[in-house]
Amino acid sequence: MDKQPGILLSSHLLIRKCVWEVSLNPLVLTWRQIPSQKNIQQLLKVGSSRIVSVPEILAVWEIDLHSGTKDDGRWQKMSQKPTEAYPLAFTVSYVRRARKHRWRCCDVTFLCPDWALCQLWVQTIKEQLAEQTNRPKHLLVYINPYGGKQQGRRIYEQKVAPLFARASVSTDVIVTEYANHARDHLTTVAELKLYDGVVCVGGDGMFSEIVHGLVSRTQKDNDVDQNSPEEKLVACTLRIGIIPAGSTDCICYATVGINDPVTSTLHIIIGDSQPMDVCSVHHNNTFLKYSLSLLGYGFYGDVLADSERKLWMGPVRYDFSGFKTFLTHHYYEGTVSFQQATDTLGTPRDKTPCRAGCLTCLHNRRQCSKNSPDKSTADPDFTDGEYEEGWRVIRGKFLAINAASMSCACPRSPQGLSPAAHLADGTTDLILVRKCSRFNFLRHLIRHTNKDDQFDMTFVEVHRVRRFRFVPRHCQSDSERELRGNGKRTFGQICRDHPACGCSPAYSSWNCDGEILPHAAIEVGVHCQLIKLFARGIEETPVFEELPAPCVK
């Protein structure tokens, strides 16, 4: 065994009858096949080395090659036989990158010539894993058994729990019994100090519950009043993991790049961390909700409101309501005011999407901590419209008002609603679609499904903002809304149900991450990096090139 500087261990070990030079340094574990006359041609054909970064090693254990059991006595399927010269073995479990941001767990078994060397390897790798202090040891897991295709429990038992066990991550599991069970448990009785993170098995609705529970609990524990829109919220210390088991899994797409339970579990095990902004939504100094992805008034609010009246149609209701809402072509009058983020890197129109290790988020996070969020500066390029006490004010008729805190990319819209929106830069992209012809609105919508710029249209404007307010033109009192809720129809409601009628209703609804808000007049503030996820953002290209390794089992 030769030791070079920086190298912790280096030995010749056997993998499936071939001798490999295996070495470990604090950053990577590598194994390179030693060429011999016999295997040189095969090496040229298929490649002969493998590099695994130490932070992506999940576990290591000794195995008894004769009995086929692990060092903890559990049975393991053996694919290699011991030889006289290499009678002992250990297995390393690590992350392997597959296509389209998918991660898989791979095992490689190394055969050793003697007991002492085998022990040394296992011990040294374990010591390196113990240095990875960002990894969770104990997690609180909530499973929604009714999310998506109702597979949450099965996904957890078959795909997630075995990986947690392999990586020695212990869990307390709660299967939710009713909507908001997880939120209420987190806000009140959960003993958060026992855990290194909270995991939800479900979709975006379930994730939203966890965020509401954790953020509210953190504010409660720190005596912060959530009802004040100006209040600076305290960031949550526990990270959140999402095991996708919902219908859309939009947050998973935006933070991992794919909705795959195994990939998300591996991100949790290795202790990845992705900060995320959270928008607080208030009405009249009363807290309404937190939003993580999309706030939409007009088109997206109407689609959701209509689809909720057609639950019996199943998932096809979204297409139906989308088409119907497009045909009704309602516009809404009101005033939008906002504080533009003028001191930040990046704009909604640039071509740089938010990716793992995003420098824009890093830079803008520093700006957020320097500036008080309310001190917005006037936009020097702005000549049109008005300013009121540092807020830019736009009055008009809008087909849609959307605030995208992330790209909102999904399989239907691969670039998303705002392709360059950032996960953690302390801003949201406010998109205003003014009244235009049906044909032009259709052109705008179609651009979400291809690579054309959906903002390059005269009736669309987009601003990167830290706060915004919306007030509908005919500001509605709460009693009026109650009347609507009780079924006494205003003209708006009648028109909504009879699209042939030419006039637009006075109010739409806000779609807040897939839920309808009870008020049209709202104030929204972005809280920079309020939560952290067990994720790393979408990776541009794999860090380590994938090389086929013929000897890996």
Ligand SMILES: Nc1ncnc2c1ncn2[C@@H]1O[C@H](COP(=O)(O)OP(=O)(O)OP(=O)(O)O)[C@@H](O)[C@H]1O
């Ligand atoms: N035990 C339960 N019974 C009924 N509803 C529940 C239960 N647990 C959670 N919920 C609620 O179910 C709603 C939907 O769940 P979830 O987000 O997991 O799936 P989905 O709606 O199919 O997926 P997506 O949100 O990605 O479209 C959530 O808003 C959550 O509050």
